[in-house]
Amino acid sequence: MTEPIATADLYDERGEELQSVSLQFQDLGAKTMFSGPIRTVSCFRDNALLKQILSTAGEGAVLVVDGGGSLESALVGDLIATLGVDNGWAGLIIHGAIRDRVVVGTLPLGVKALGSNPRKSGKTGAGEADVPVSFGGATFRPGAMVWCDEDGILVEE
Numbered sequence: 001m002t003e004p005i006a007t008a009d010l011y012d013e014r015g016e017e018l019q020s021v022s023l024q025f026q027d028l029g030a031k032t033m034f035s036g037p038i039r040t041v042s043c044f045r046d047n048a049l050l051k052q053i054l055s056t057a058g059e060g061a062v063l064v065v066d067g068g069g070s071l072e073s074a075l076v077g078d079l080i081a082t083l084g085v086d087n088g089w090a091g092l093i094i095h096g097a098i099r100d101r102v103v104v105g106t107l108p109l110g111v112k113a114l115g116s117n118p119r120k121s122g123k124t125g126a127g128e129a130d131v132p133v134s135f136g137g138a139t140f141r142p143g144a145m146v147w148c149d150e151d152g153i154l155v156e157e
């Protein structure tokens, strides 16, 4: 585990050595300051793969889900987010939408997402895991560190 540090303080220490995400995510979990090594999923309106990954031990990692920015359906709801809590994930960064935001807001998990939509996503398992994904001007590589708080998201190159 790394020491909790505010992203603004971390930026002051390390500056442009870190990538800073310009997209304005919402903080939808009860934990707003979270960090850890990156795991990734790339999927489009289908959440079976990310559900499968959150069912395995997270060991403090942050799952970065590139849903292509789609707000047409939710990639995570309270049940999937609870899997993340129960299996030791530090948090989720969803380039897409969630649902059940009232319950998700009570869970001890970092959850950054673009917004919410009550519509479910598909369950075919389409997508890729542990590949580099890019959005908001940053590239998230599996194994690199990410730091999140209310100010934003900093990512190791």
Ligand SMILES: O=C([O-])CC(=O)C(=O)O
Residues within 6 Å of the ligand: 047, 074, 075, 076, 077, 078, 079, 080, 081, 099, 100, 120, 121
């Ligand atoms: O099953 C889904 O697609 C998402 C959901 O509602 C949950 O995680 O509770």
